[in-house]
Amino acid sequence: xxxxxxxxxxxxxxxxxxxxxxxxxxxxxxxxxxxxxxxxxxxxxxxxxxxxxxxxxxxxxxxxxxxxxxxxxxxxxxxxxxxxxxxxxxxxxxxxxxxxxxxxxxxxxxxxxxxxxxxxxxxxxxxxxxxxxxxxxxxxxxxxxxxxxxxxxxxxxxxxxxxxxxxxxxxxxxxxxxxxxxxxxxxxxxxxxxxxxxxxxxxxxxxxxxxxxxxxxxxxxxxxxxxxxxxxxxxxxxxxxxxxxxxxxxxxxxxxxxxxxxxxxxxxxxxxxxxxxxxxxxxxxxxxxxxxxxxxxxxxxxxxxxxxxxxxxxxxxxxxxxxxxxxxxxxxxxxxxxxxxxxxxxxxxxxxxxxxxxxxxxxxxxxxxxxxxxxxxxxxxxxxxxxxxxxxxxxxxxxxxxxxxx
Numbered sequence: 001x002x003x004x005x006x007x008x009x010x011x012x013x014x015x016x017x018x019x020x021x022x023x024x025x026x027x028x029x030x031x032x033x034x035x036x037x038x039x040x041x042x043x044x045x046x047x048x049x050x051x052x053x054x055x056x057x058x059x060x061x062x063x064x065x066x067x068x069x070x071x072x073x074x075x076x077x078x079x080x081x082x083x084x085x086x087x088x089x090x091x092x093x094x095x096x097x098x099x100x101x102x103x104x105x106x107x108x109x110x111x112x113x114x115x116x117x118x119x120x121x122x123x124x125x126x127x128x129x130x131x132x133x134x135x136x137x138x139x140x141x142x143x144x145x146x147x148x149x150x151x152x153x154x155x156x157x158x159x160x161x162x163x164x165x166x167x168x169x170x171x172x173x174x175x176x177x178x179x180x181x182x183x184x185x186x187x188x189x190x191x192x193x194x195x196x197x198x199x200x201x202x203x204x205x206x207x208x209x210x211x212x213x214x215x216x217x218x219x220x221x222x223x224x225x226x227x228x229x230x231x232x233x234x235x236x237x238x239x240x241x242x243x244x245x246x247x248x249x250x251x252x253x254x255x256x257x258x259x260x261x262x263x264x265x266x267x268x269x270x271x272x273x274x275x276x277x278x279x280x281x282x283x284x285x286x287x288x289x290x291x292x293x294x295x296x297x298x299x300x301x302x303x304x305x306x307x308x309x310x311x312x313x314x315x316x317x318x319x320x321x322x323x324x325x326x327x328x329x330x331x332x333x334x335x336x337x338x339x340x341x342x343x344x345x346x347x348x349x350x351x352x353x354x355x356x357x358x359x360x361x362x363x364x365x366x367x368x369x370x371x372x373x374x375x376x377x378x379x380x381x382x383x384x385x386x387x388x389x390x391x392x393x394x395x396x397x398x399x400x401x402x403x404x405x406x
Contacts (some may be wrong), residue, residue, distance in 0.1 A: 033300045034061030034083075034317035035338075036270055039068065041324040043341040047074035050321070053343070054080060063269065063317050065124065067107040076114040083119035083269075083317075084108070086145070091123050092137045100144035101151060109152055120145060120160050121269070125205060127184065128165045138162055139190045146198055159200040162191065163269045166206055166248060169255055174234040175241070175308065178251030179258050192261040201315075204252050205270035208244040209283065209292070216282045219244075225288060226295030239307040245271060245296070250308040265312070271296070272319035274332035275346050284332045290347040293318060293338065 035057075037050060045053075047070050054062060055078070063083040064071055075082055084107070086094060094100045108117055122142045126134045142160050149155040168184055171177045180188045195202055208224040222229035224244045231242035241247040245268070252266050273292035277284025296316065303313040323337035323346065337346055 031060070032303050032313045032315045033059065033297070034063060034081075034315065035059050035321050036272075036317050036319040037062050037064050037071075037321045038319075038324050038327075039065070039071075040327045041322065041341060042326055044322055044324070045341065045343065047071045049343075051075060051078055051080070053321075053339070054078075061317070062321075063119075063121070069111075072111040072115050072117075075116075076111065079116065081116050081118045083121055084117055085121045085124060086141070088123050088126065088129075088131075088134055091126075091134055091141050094122075094144055095137050095140040097144045097147055100141070101148040104145060104148040104152060104154070108149075108154065108158070112154060113157070117158055119200075120149075120158060121203065122160060122162045124163050125165045126162065127168050135187060139187065139194060142191075142194055146194075155198070160198065161195060161200045161203050163203040163205055166204065169251060172248060172251035174232070174236065175239070175247045175250035176234050176236040176254055178254035180255045185259065189259050192256055192259060192264065195264050196261055201265040201267040202252065202256065203267050203269035204249065205319075206245055206248045206268050207271060207273075208248070209273045211244060213282050213284070221283065221288070225291045226299065227291065237308070241307055243299075246306040246314070249314060250306050253306075253308055266314070268314065268316040270317060270319040272336045274335045275323075275337075276335040277332035278330050281330060281332050284335070286347060289336075293347075 035054070044050075047068075050071075051074055060079065061081045061083075062075075063085075065085045066087055067084045072082075072084075086103075090103075094103055108120070111117065122145060123134060123138055126138055142162065146155060146160045149158055149160070166172065168180055168188070170179050170181045192202070194200070212219045212221060212224045220229055221227075223231065223242070226243045226245075229242060231240055232247075233240050239250075241250075249266050249268065256262070256264055256266075273289040274281070274284040275286045275289040296318070300316060304310070305312045305314055318338070320336045320338070322339050322341055323335050325334055325341070327333045335346075339345060
């Protein structure tokens with residue numbers, strides 16, 4: 001750990017990769033970009049060193065998966081907007097309003113506003129597990145926590161929501177076919193009503209990597225990595241998509257609209273690409289991980305929205321800051337980090353001037369180029385994504401809806 005402070009000196013190189021340099025050489029801060037700061041490791045740097053790292057990267061938003069008092073204390077007076085998490089194991093207890101008030105009084109109020117807590121994620125991907133009790137209890141817990149914030153006068157500053165995996169969707173292709181799993185209709189309606197009433201965002205953990213890994217021979221890697229590609233056109237909205245992440249987000253927007261909710265912000269609470277995986281985890285390479293994150297950051301620099309909501313910038317939290325050696329599961333789970341715990345970069349980065357042209361994906365005349373040997377896949381646009389219809393047993397009849405575009 002002693003070497004970690006010495007790594008900070010090289011971070012301005014990484015910063016160029018992460019947040020493109022402007023024409024005058026000044027560093028731009030991307031308001032729509034955040035980072036997930038996981039702590040499932042036994043060799044991670046202390047929170048104060050992590051804060052130095054975030055400052056060096058000019059990142060102003062972070063998400064943690066608990067309410068670690070060491071992190072909350074270290075981030076005081078840092079101007080980092082922090083989203084904290086109610087861990088799944090304590091969620092049920094917080095259904096009770098007195099317990100929720102005590103929790104907020106212990107875990108939030110002592111640190112706010114010195115530490116800029118802006119959001120509380122209640123649980124994490126509850127619908128991806130088998131614990132139906134948590135699913136049933138999440139809305140009452142959200143209501144109780146929000147009521148506690150109201151009582152303490154904090155509700156105007158801190159939003160309450162809950163993150164979902166894409167497994168909550170029954171259909172996501174084309175985006176206009178987006179719909180929630182039928183068995184989740186009741187609970188999703190309750191969640192969406194709460195979010196609409198409190199003006200809180202809908203959080204989605206979206207990983208194009210998983211879709212590519214499951215069918216690498218048919219899914220064009222350029223489409224999932226934000227590289228140049230023919231893309232696809234939604235046959236019903238006629239909107240063009242040149243990357244899978246935006247298509248997934250718009251599928252969520254359509255799913256919400258089908259339940260009668262429009263205008264709720266969708267935030268990508270997690271997205272990333274593993275730099276290493278098991279033999280069967282196709283595409284989990286340093287080259288692909290670097291390409292995905294570099295291209296994603298370029299999009300974030302533009303503060304752009306999705307094709308369905310082009311004028312509403314999409315806020316994205318990259319997963320993750322560090323490789324975490326104690327995470328269970330396949331090798332990829334421990335290799336999503338942009339950095340090793342000792343502060344060294346996972347990706348090999350070199351400087352290159354990228355000229356702006358009509359076909360360039362760069363938005364600036366000068367940027368940092370991430371060396372990559374990502375495989376280029378050429379796909380006949382005639383069958384681009386036609387395979388995704390294989391799960392539809394009958395023709396989808398598109399219902400016209402007045403979906404809010406902005």
